[in-house]
Amino acid sequence: MQMLSAGGMETLTDGLRTPDPNNPRGYYELELVKSLAKNPEMLAQAENKAVKVVSSLLEFLPQKHEYRIIFMRRALEEIVASQDRMLQRLGRDVPPAPRVSVMAAFEKHLQRVTRWLSEQSNMTVLYVNYSGLLKDTKPEVLRIRNFLGRALDSRAMEGKVEKSLHREKASA
Numbered sequence: 055m056q057m058l059s060a061g062g063m064e065t066l067t068d069g070l071r072t073p074d075p076n077n078p079r080g081y082y083e084l085e086l087v088k089s090l091a092k093n094p095e096m097l098a099q100a101e102n103k104a105v106k107v108v109s110s111l112l113e114f115l116p117q118k119h120e121y122r123i124i125f126m127r128r129a130l131e132e133i134v135a136s137q138d139r140m141l142q143r144l145g146r147d148v149p150p151a152p153r154v155s156v157m158a159a160f161e162k163h164l165q166r167v168t169r170w171l172s173e174q175s176n177m178t179v180l181y182v183n184y185s186g187l188l189k190d191t192k193p194e195v196l197r198i199r200n201f202l203g204r205a206l207d208s209r210a211m212e213g214k215v216e217k218s219l220h221r222e223k224a225s226a
Contacts, residue, residue: 055082056214057195058104061206066105076140079216082106090114109167112177121177122202128184130157130164191215 056079059065071081083106086096090107091114097105107115115121134156141148149156171179180201187194195211 055106057211060214061211064103066100066103075143123179125179125181130160
């Protein structure tokens with residue numbers, strides 16, 4: 055989201071989740087998106103703007119609109135480790151479920167969402183590999199620009215990639 059905003063695309067955010075040790079650059083989220091299942095029309099204000107929607111809410115996007123979805127793919131091991139670390143920083147208990155079980159549930163969810171997305175005629179998806187974006191930013195930024203079909207500022211987008219924030223890394 056920060057890359058898109060820096061590139062010149064209008065983003066729909068509310069600033070409610072402010073920067074913190076887990077995400078020192080902020081969250082670029084819109085709290086109202088959490089109500090998407092009950093209030094899908096809340097997205098009417100998002101036309102021609104970028105809005106962050108977690109994968110579990112994609113199926114609630116109103117069918118009457120066209121969507122270009124940038125789906126960030128990250129190693130599940132990293133996602134789970136990052137979530138655990140965030141809970142620890144917040145002073146909360148990490149759920150006792152074994153990581154392998156949590157990752158298996160995530161994988162099943164991602165397979166279901168990916169299959170569902172492939173069946174949607176009103177949704178075009180660009181899958182972006184998180185580690186690939188960090189490793190070789192420029193070509194990934196160009197892929198995103200081309201996918202969106204907008205004259206976004208590539209250098210500004212590239213400048214938002216902060217490799218030092220990739221704190222939870224998958225084992226090689």
